[in-house]
Amino acid sequence: MKRIEEFRKYYNHTIHPELMRMERLRVRLLRLIFVSFLLLAGLLLYELYINIPALTLSLSLPIGMYLFFLFRRVRQFRLTFKPNIINLILDFIDDGMNYDNDHPLVYRPERFIPQHAFLNSKIFDCEAPTIYQGEDHISGKVGNMDFEMCELTVQDESKAGSGLQDVFRGVFMQATFPENARGRIIIWPRSRRHRHFRAIREFNWEEGENVDHEITNDEFRAAYMTYATHSTHVIGILSEPMQQAIIDYRKATGKEIYMSFIDRQIYAAVTEDKDLLEPNLWRSNLSFELIREFFEDIHMLLRIAEDFDQTH
Structure with missing residues (x-):
């Protein structure tokens, strides 16, 4: 019970600020996805309206590259979040009495x-x-x-x-x-x-x-x-x-x-x-x-x- 209380204090002072930073990144990423969806939907409707196959073909590559960019941003967020938080948790555990300071986790x-x-x-x-x-x-x-x-x-x-x-x-x-x-x-x-x-x-x-x-x-x-x-x-x-x-x-x-x-x-x-x-x-x-x-x-x-x- 005492260890959990200590961890709660550590969470408030160390882990929560990192979670807040990651939360701001998540919100910005969601805004980017939302705006991108609106722009791509508008572009798709415009292509359907003017019905020029050559234009549609020429835009397919940059649209695909942009979608890949969005995918990379989302993946980077997921790959960054977990290691950042786990390393902070391990720093707290490393301070335990019976853990070898010469061999950190x-x-x-x-x-x-x-x-x-x-x-x-x-x-x-x-x-x-x-x-x-x-x-x-x-x-x-x-x-x-x-x-x-x-x-x-x-x-x-x-x-x-x-x-x-x-x-x-x-x-x-x-x-x-x-x-x-x-x-x-x-x-x-x-x-x-x-x-x-x-x-x-x-x-x-x-x-x-x-x-x-x-x-x-x-x-x-x-x-x-x-x-x-x-x-x-x-x-x-x-x-x-x-x-x-x-x-x-x-x-x-x-x-x-x-x-x-x-x-x-x-x-x-x-x-x-x-x-x-x-x-x-x-x-x-x-x-x-x-x-x-x-x-x-x-x-x-x-x-x-x-x-x-x-x-x-």
């Missing part, structure tokens, strides 16, 4: 976590997805742990044979523990058990078993299934504060969290049905809730990595 909009890392998490029921797309790659260091995260859209052929179905859509994180560690643990939302039956079965074949009885938080045990191998110290990985943090986040957002620990690798994922921080051209983007949602998704995943770093 790095944002690369076109990069994403490779497919093999997603599959190595063993969370999702998927062997070779039909569609694997990502963007908005963020990397850095939490304590002694290197991490990376990005937005992913993963789809596979429907088992019912009716096109594609979502395997995962949201923010996915991978972190690497700096020391040798043994054990495996995976948590799945209980409400989505039917969607991950095969992944659970495969983990059972790898000597994973249900360890709900080791979970100390009743709400967490009711919302999530926890599986682990015999060599795994469950409460040492899934600490009591982390259990409560995941439950609080789930209540506040309605989103589901997945998590797995595979020896030295930690994987965590937050479901998200829409593209985060994608600007809208036709209405205002001045929304604290829009910015807060993206911040909370990132912060929750980093908190998982931070909790593991501090307790190990």
Whole structure:
């Protein structure tokens, strides 16, 4: 709660002025589009009225070039908005106590976590997805742990044979523990058990078993299934504060969290049905809730990595 209050102050003093600047650009762009539409409509009516094919042909090239110019302006606005805001959010996160000042968070909009890392998490029921797309790659260091995260859209052929179905859509994180560690643990939302039956079965074949009885938080045990191998110290990985943090986040957002620990690798994922921080051209983007949602998704995943770093 305190972190959100701090973020609200940071938003008011730093992010909101940038949103205002981008809002002025958006309004000017809309005016340009509106005036251009009127002028092009008038020109088209005039061409139809005088009915001179040679004139129509001669104007088609400059009109096409102008439309391409408008398209480039709109695309530039969309490509500029998200990196500007995300970098400001990352500047705020970088000021956190446990983040390495010598390794600031790095944002690369076109990069994403490779497919093999997603599959190595063993969370999702998927062997070779039909569609694997990502963007908005963020990397850095939490304590002694290197991490990376990005937005992913993963789809596979429907088992019912009716096109594609979502395997995962949201923010996915991978972190690497700096020391040798043994054990495996995976948590799945209980409400989505039917969607991950095969992944659970495969983990059972790898000597994973249900360890709900080791979970100390009743709400967490009711919302999530926890599986682990015999060599795994469950409460040492899934600490009591982390259990409560995941439950609080789930209540506040309605989103589901997945998590797995595979020896030295930690994987965590937050479901998200829409593209985060994608600007809208036709209405205002001045929304604290829009910015807060993206911040909370990132912060929750980093908190998982931070909790593991501090307790190990």
